[in-house]
Amino acid sequence: QVQLVESGGGFVQAGGSLRLSCAASGIIFSANVMGWYRQCPGKQRERVAVINSAGQTYYADSVKGRFTISRANAKNTVYLQMDSLKPEDTAVYYCNLHLIANDYWGQGTQVTVSS
Numbered sequence: 001q002v003q004l005v006e007s008g009g010g011f012v013q014a015g016g017s018l019r020l021s022c023a024a025s026g027i028i029f030s031a032n033v034m035g036w037y038r039q040c041p042g043k044q045r046e047r048v049a050v051i052n053s054a055g056q057t058y059y060a061d062s063v064k065g066r067f068t069i070s071r072a073n074a075k076n077t078v079y080l081q082m083d084s085l086k087p088e089d090t091a092v093y094y095c096n097l098h099l100i101a102n103d104y105w106g107q108g109t110q111v112t113v114s115s
Contacts, residue, residue, distance in 0.1 A: 001026050001027075002024060002025070002026035002027065002028060002097060002099065002102075002104045003024070003025050003026055003104075004022055004023070004024050004095045004096075004097060004104055004105065004106035004107075005022065005023050005025075005106065005107075006020060006021065006022045006093070006094075006095045006106040006107065006108070006109045007020070007021050007022075007109065008020040008021050008109065009093060009109030009110050009111045010110075010111070010112070011112045011113075011114070012085055012111075012112070012113055012114070013113070013114050014085060014086055014087055014113055014114065014115050015084060015085065016085050016113070017081070017082060017083045017084075017085065018082045018085065018111060019079060019080065019081050019082070020036065020079065020080040020082070020093055020095075020109060020111075021077060021078075021079050022034070022036075022077065022078045022079075022095030022106055023075065023076065023077045024076040024077070024078075024095075024097050024104075025076065028076050028097070028099060029099060029100070030053055030073065031053055032052070032053055032097060032098060032099045033050055033051070033052045033053075033097075033098040034050065034051060034071055034078040034095070034096065034097050034098075035047065035048070035049055035050030035051065035058075035069065035078070035095075035096045035098075036048045036049050036050075036069065036078070036080045036093055036094070036095060036096070037093070037094045037096055038089075038091035038092065038093045038094065038111075039091055039092050039094065039108075040090065040091045040092075045094065046060065047060060048060050048063055048067065048080070048093070049063065049067055049069040049080060050069070050096075050098075051069045051070065051071050051078065053071075053073060055071075057069055062088075063082075063089075066082065066083050066084045066085075067080060067081065067082050067083070068080070068081040068083075069081075078095065080093070082111070085111075085113045086113060087113050087114065087115045088113075089111060089113050090111060090112050090113050091110075091111060092108040092109065092110050092111075093108065093109050093110075093111050094106055094108045094109075
C-alpha cells in the first residue's frame with residue numbers, strides 16, 4: 001500500500017521561506033508524477049506544482065518564480081521550496097503521487113504566512 005508522509009509546514013512571516021518534504025513508501029513504479037496541491041477553507045484544492053520522473057515541472061502562475069519543486073527518485077521523495085511567501089499562500093498543503101491510474105494523498109501540512 002502506498003503511503004505519503006509530509007513534513008515541513010509551519011508559521012512564517014511574509015517574505016520568508018519554508019521547505020516541504022514528502023516521502024512515499026510502498027510499491028512505487030519509477031514512472032510517476034509527484035506534486036503539491038493546496039486548499040484554503042471554503043475553496044477547492046488547487047494544483048501548486050508537479051514534477052514527473054524525468055524532472056519536467058509545472059507550476060501554477062501564482063507561485064512561478066517563488067516556489068521550486070524537486071525530487072529524489074532513489075528516495076521516492078518530493079520537495080517544495082517556498083520562497084518570498086505571501087499571506088495568500090496560507091493553506092493546507094497536500095502531497096500527491098499519481099501512479100498509473102491512481103492518485104495517492106498525504107495527510108496535509110499547514111502553512112501559515114502572516115502579513
